Amino acid sequence: MTASVKEAGPGERAESDRRRRAAIVTVDDEPAVLAAIARDLRRNFGDRYRVLRAGGGEEALEMLRELRTRGDQVALLIADQRMPGLAGTEYLVQARQIVPDAKRVLLTAYADTEAAISAINEVNLDYYLLKPWDPPEEELYPVLEDLLAVWEAGAALEAGGVRVIGHRFSRETHELRDFLARNRVPARWLDIERDGEARELVAVAGVAPDRLPVALLEDGSVLERPSTLEIAERLGIAARPALDHYDLVIVGGGPAGLAAAVYGASEGLRTVMVEREAAGGQAGQSSRIENYLGFPRGLSGSELAARATTQARRLGAELLSVQEATALEVEGSGRFVRLSGGGSLSANCVLVASGVSYRQLDSPGFERLTGAGxxxxxxxxxxxxxxxxxxxxxxxxxxxxxxxxxxxxxxxxxxxxxxxxxxxxxxxxxxxxxxxxxxxxxxxxxxxxxxxxxxxxxxxxxxxxxxxxxxxxxxxxxxxFIGAAPHTDWLEGVVARDERGFILAGPDVPDERWPLKRDRDPYVLETSVPGVFVAGDVRARSVKRVASAVGEGSMAVTLIHEYLATA
Incomplete structure (x- = not known):
């Protein structure tokens, strides 16, 4: 028997509207519970999503197959754990094969908490909710809103506003694709060798084969072999500083830099963060961070970076992308960071959170084939x-x-x-x-x-x-993924570093390099230059973990307040 796709709630919507909106599918064998969850979902999400309901796992699976056949998107699955015939976890395992990108939530009683926690690993569960979820404004909506925001971001990336055409095994093409992905720019990749559409677009645009990769922008622009700076400027990723002087300049947009941007801006410091590639740094490339506090299912490095970037901007921090610090200059109480794009940033304090990159292998053939496999x-x-x-x-x-x-x-x-x-x-x-x-x-x-x-x-x-x-x-x-090379060459001769280039701070600063011996010792994250601090992996003897980098970034802001109060 084929399940019919029915919306929860009265009224018929136009076919075009019905197809345009993604679906939230909820399943429960208890009619009263199913009606309650559908009602609450419709009240908060009904203007953005279709809310569909099923009275059992098999019925819900048939509904998902029908939606997939129609080409409709499914954003969220909500399933009760205790259902006869097909338990919630079993249903979600099968549903994942049909709609792999949908977020998955399990409804469970308190007695089934252990089963729900196990399901996080077994069915790649995104979250579990305890029944009852009253009041929904506190117990239901915030969780689902967060999951749907992540799904929407991923769906936007998949849909793609920028079309990139090139060869898969091309260093230039890989760098362009990677740059767009790490900056979470909606983009669609077309392989010139495999996609007929790619060849047609290149012919229509009049692009010669030796001018790939090419980026086709939404405004109709065609960028042949664009540099990351060129495409960043055209897409509005790169920005210019809004102020002449800042309380805090942060160099590096990894976890430490992002944490400092959040705390600095939230505590009233005029804060700007400079990142040479994309927010998240090396951690932003992690496919799954599972031991970060507060995320039981884990999250990707790019997801963590996107959340932190949004948070920092909302609190008032400026973020300058595709800009690299090339020098640090000290003039009295002023600190100046020279930028690769020209000009400099003036500040009372500087936090170096420039992180590390993977060491390059010098074995034969590796340099030649980088970006090509x-x-x-x-x-x-x-x-x-x-x-x-x-x-x-x-x-x-x-x-x-x-x-x-x-x-x-x-x-x-x-x-x-x-x-x-x-x-x-x-x-x-x-x-x-x-x-x-x-x-x-x-x-x-x-x-x-x-x-x-x-x-x-x-x-x-x-x-x-x-x-x-x-x-x-x-x-x-x-x-x-071998070794770690710190990004500190731009500090040569200015800030004390160890033999591998990592920055010395606090008690590790040599006495002969500390200019305020008669007044005070350096703060625990302060470098050999007063008012210049360091946090994260670039610091000598740091713990190479995301959580510790976040901790150091936030702690550095407290020390910067102390410095500013006494400077």
């Missing part, structure tokens, strides 16, 4: 292209583990190359356990890639095993 970081834009392919992840820390788990959902096989004896010394236990449960991930310890080869794209890696034997193996893509 070899990538540094998670390169989330490449994940779907790895479907049923053989992928290698190099590294043994959390970032490598998160990437391996993410790519395992697409690739036929994921091989982790780890130089150490095991993962236990460098990776969180929860990740090690996840990796052990995934049959298509192979962990090779005491192993490393010593060469890469290919005909314009990566084809094989030469891998040295534990016994020293080297073998050439076919590989479709390789993602590198």
């Amino acid at each position: 070899i990538y540094y970081g998670a390169a989330m834009t490449e994940a779907r292209a790895c479907k049923q392919q053989r992928v290698v992840v190099i590294g043994g820390a959390n970032s490598a583990g998160q990437a391996a788990v993410h790519f395992s959902a697409f690739a036929a096989e994921v091989i982790m190359l780890v130089r150490g004896e095991s993962l236990t010394s460098s990776m969180s236990t929860y990740l090690i356990e996840q990796i052990a449960k995934l049959p298509n991930i192979e962990v090779r310890t005491r192993s490393q890639a010593v060469a890469a080869d290919g005909d314009g794209r990566l084809r094989e890696l030469t891998i040295r095993g534990p016994d020293g034997t080297e073998t050439a193996e076919p590989v479709d893509a390789c993602f590198v």
